[in-house]
Amino acid sequence: MSSYKEIVLRSGKEASLQRFHPWVFSGAIARKPEDLVEGETVRVLAADGTFLGVGHFQIGSIAVRIMSFVDEPIDAAFYKKSLSNAYRMRSSLNLVRPDNTIFRLLHGEGDCLPGLIVDIYGDTAVIQAHSVGIHRDLELVTNALKQILPTDMVKHIFYKSEGTLPYKAGIFPENSYLSGGEDVDEIAMENGLRFRIDWLKGQKTGFFVDQRENRALLEYYAKGRHVLNMFCYTGGFSVYALRGGAASVMSVDSSAKAVSITNQNVALNFGEDPRHSSYPEDAFKFLRQLSGGEKDLIILDPPAFAKHRGAINNALQGYKKLNLQALQKIAPGGFLFTFSCSQVISAEQFRLAVFSAAAISGRKVRILHQLTQPADHPINIYHPEGEYLKGLVLQVE
Numbered sequence: 001m002s003s004y005k006e007i008v009l010r011s012g013k014e015a016s017l018q019r020f021h022p023w024v025f026s027g028a029i030a031r032k033p034e035d036l037v038e039g040e041t042v043r044v045l046a047a048d049g050t051f052l053g054v055g056h057f058q059i060g061s062i063a064v065r066i067m068s069f070v071d072e073p074i075d076a077a078f079y080k081k082s083l084s085n086a087y088r089m090r091s092s093l094n095l096v097r098p099d100n101t102i103f104r105l106l107h108g109e110g111d112c113l114p115g116l117i118v119d120i121y122g123d124t125a126v127i128q129a130h131s132v133g134i135h136r137d138l139e140l141v142t143n144a145l146k147q148i149l150p151t152d153m154v155k156h157i158f159y160k161s162e163g164t165l166p167y168k169a170g171i172f173p174e175n176s177y178l179s180g181g182e183d184v185d186e187i188a189m190e191n192g193l194r195f196r197i198d199w200l201k202g203q204k205t206g207f208f209v210d211q212r213e214n215r216a217l218l219e220y221y222a223k224g225r226h227v228l229n230m231f232c233y234t235g236g237f238s239v240y241a242l243r244g245g246a247a248s249v250m251s252v253d254s255s256a257k258a259v260s261i262t263n264q265n266v267a268l269n270f271g272e273d274p275r276h277s278s279y280p281e282d283a284f285k286f287l288r289q290l291s292g293g294e295k296d297l298i299i300l301d302p303p304a305f306a307k308h309r310g311a312i313n314n315a316l317q318g319y320k321k322l323n324l325q326a327l328q329k330i331a332p333g334g335f336l337f338t339f340s341c342s343q344v345i346s347a348e349q350f351r352l353a354v355f356s357a358a359a360i361s362g363r364k365v366r367i368l369h370q371l372t373q374p375a376d377h378p379i380n381i382y383h384p385e386g387e388y389l390k391g392l393v394l395q396v397e
């Protein structure tokens, strides 16, 4: 039995934990010690004293994130076991290969470690904490990583949690190397394609690892097509489209830095490729100015339009407007790859927004594929909120 401080729930509030949902909401708590510090590990008990789980306490609407439903210490051995399980899973998925050195090793709740993200880029591991509990346990996580990964896979460990911890916690960790950091190779490989990953300054941990399988599907459809990659970030979809034999690829992103890395990534794989052009511009404006029928494969992968529940309606309007613009411009017989990464928007809601856009466009539209996040971003079956990436591949007559 672990010896942590205890939080006792109100009567009847134990049901979701008994179904292994990993969050305790603040309203469910009957009693907690006065001196609890944010990030502290606690034992959670039902009103009748039954043990429910061990987790990290935090201030806010989610008050505890459960790390284990077994009464065990959250210590070095625990992290070693959890990370080792996660690595074994990625290896068994055949994601760890000489031609694929980019993968997500640990995906928070999806791997039963709420608050922790670890992405691998070649011989660099990037750790991101989304909870104060994980931040406090950072040394345990780092040591476990060094122990469970092959030595040539972890020459460098970069911690990137500026901006991901709750603001009110008053902890502002600087992004920095926890080990290594010299002679770093920023080039890593996804399915045989080379990418420069900017974990120092880039978005998320530096790359959108979650689109790997969807990019591979796009490659399959790219041959001979005129591709428009909207919200390209560092050009993932563009590089796959070029390898797939696209006739032309245009990459658009409002961030000039992202467009510049897109150009570098194209050059890394194909040198000077006259099929590719790029534009640091606003996507909505760019689509408005595009002449109709010019593109027969369009990708829409915008940032999350809704970051919280209150923003859902506006976000759905945004998805509708964006998809309408693309549907109005796409050439007959063309394909539209359209995505939402807003966690609070369900697959049905997103599909309805795209349906509304299709109806207004008056085009004949068929859904060919319904896409989601890849296997290294697993969804804990007891935590359906973890299903955040939704995509549709449409064929438009």
Ligand code: SAH
Pocket: 207, 208, 211, 231, 232, 233, 234, 235, 236, 237, 252, 253, 254, 255, 258, 281, 282, 283, 284, 301, 302, 303
């Ligand atoms: N498809 C990318 C990830 C896209 S992330 C990949 O596979 O890697 C979303 C991108 O949208 C970010 O790079 C951001 O800079 C860009 N963005 C945000 N608002 C935009 C806008 N109004 N117009 C164009 N790009 C925008």
